[in-house]
Amino acid sequence: EADIYQTPRYLVIGTGKKITLECSQTMGHDKMYWYQQDPGMELHLIHYSYGVNSTEKGDLSSESTVSRIRTEHFPLTLESARPSHTSQYLCASSERALGGPYNEQFFGPGTRLTVL
Amino acid sequence: KNQVEQSPQSLIILEGKNCTLQCNYTVSPFSNLRWYKQDTGRGPVSLTIMTFSENTKSNGRYTATLDADTKQSSLHITASQLSDSASYICVVSDRGSTLGRLYFGRGTQLTVWP
Numbered sequence: 001e002a003d004i005y006q007t008p009r010y011l012v013i014g015t016g017k018k019i020t021l022e023c024s025q026t027m028g029h030d031k032m033y034w035y036q037q038d039p040g041m042e043l044h045l046i047h048y049s050y051g052v053n054s055t056e057k058g059d060l061s062s063e064s065t066v067s068r069i070r071t072e073h074f075p076l077t078l079e080s081a082r083p084s085h086t087s088q089y090l091c092a093s094s095e096r097a098l099g100g101p102y103n104e105q106f107f108g109p110g111t112r113l114t115v116l
Numbered sequence: 117k118n119q120v121e122q123s124p125q126s127l128i129i130l131e132g133k134n135c136t137l138q139c140n141y142t143v144s145p146f147s148n149l150r151w152y153k154q155d156t157g158r159g160p161v162s163l164t165i166m167t168f169s170e171n172t173k174s175n176g177r178y179t180a181t182l183d184a185d186t187k188q189s190s191l192h193i194t195a196s197q198l199s200d201s202a203s204y205i206c207v208v209s210d211r212g213s214t215l216g217r218l219y220f221g222r223g224t225q226l227t228v229w230p
Contacts, residue, residue, distance in 0.1 A: 004159075042120075042205075042220040043160075090159050104150070105218065107159030 003027070006091050006108035013081055014116050021076045021111045023091035032074040033105065035090040036060060043090060049074060081115045088112050118143040122206050122221035130229055133196055137224045139189040139206030147211035151180050151191045154203045154223065163191070163204075193226075201228045 004025040013019055025032065030051045035043040035058075045058030049068040063085070064078050074093075078085055092105040120141045129135050141149070148167045152160035164173045164180040166189070173180050177200075179192045193200055203223040210217050 040125075040222060040225075042222045043218075045218075092159070104162055104165065107161070109159050110157065112157065 004091060004093055004106055004108040006089075006111050008111060009109060010112045010114075012114045012116065015080075015082055017081050019078050019081055019113070021089055021091075021113070023074045023076070023108060024072050025074075025091075025093040025106070025108075026072060027093060027106065028071070029093035029095055029106075030071070031094045032068065033092040033094075034058070034064075034066060034074070034076050035092065036062065037088045037090060037110075047076065081113075083115045086113060086115050118208075118210065118219050120206055120208050120219045120221040122204075122224050124224060125222070126225040126227070128227045128229060129196055131196060131198060134192065134194045135196060135226065137191045137193075137204050137206075137226070139191070139221060141187050141189070141206070141208045141219070143187075143208040143210050143219050145211050146184065146187075147209040149180075149182055149189050150207045150209070151178070151189075152205040152207055154205055156202070160205055160207075196226075196228045198228050198230060201226060 007022045032049045034047040036046050037043045044060035046060050046062040047066040049055050055066050064076050066076050088110050090110045091108040094105045123138045150165045151163045154160040163178050166173050166182045168184050177194045182189045203225050205223040206221040208219045
């Protein structure tokens with residue numbers, strides 16, 4: 001079944017630890033995105049990718065990094081987690097429809113990260 | 117500055133009642149507007165999408181309207197159900213870049229009581 005997956009769903013970790021949030025999609029989409037969302041606030045784009053070996057920073061400055069070695073996989077890494085990184089992280093993907101109006105983004109279930 | 121404003125911030129209604137959520141935007145050049153439903157602890161799921169030439173779109177009990185002249189949209193929910201309790205997010209896309217950048221509102225938190 002075509003879908004987008006994120007693991008783990010919940011993560012509680014201590015300050016200074018290195019973490020990787022996983023995101024995989026089985027829809028064959030070229031574009032993938034990472035968003036950060038705090039309670040009651042709008043989603044903020046932190047990273048995106050047009051395809052394999054393409055990664056760009058989004059609107060919101062983030063200390064995280066991403067990689068895109070395979071089309072279906074777009075992991076996000078924090079080298080040294082801090083309490084300020086506590087948030088919900090949402091992964092999304094869309095087709096590479098340049099200029100098309102229906103560039104719908106499909107979202108994963110999210111990872112709730114808590115850094116103590 | 118491209119922005120999306122939603123009102124009310126939160127809303128409580130009784131099961132079976134109707135409600136209307138509002139969205140005002142300043143995004144330009146406009147491509148399309150979507151309403152997403154986000155259940156607690158989950159990712160957003162698209163309900164409707166409208167382009168510049170469309171002024172209404174329905175999806176079951178959800179009906180969205182768009183006034184591109186005044187840059188306003190509304191989402192009307194009829195005969196509400198307990199499962200409608202969620203955050204409803206208005207999302208506007210511009211057509212000024214190949215990314216198709218999305219601008220998100222903060223959402224309206226809807227609670228349906230039995």
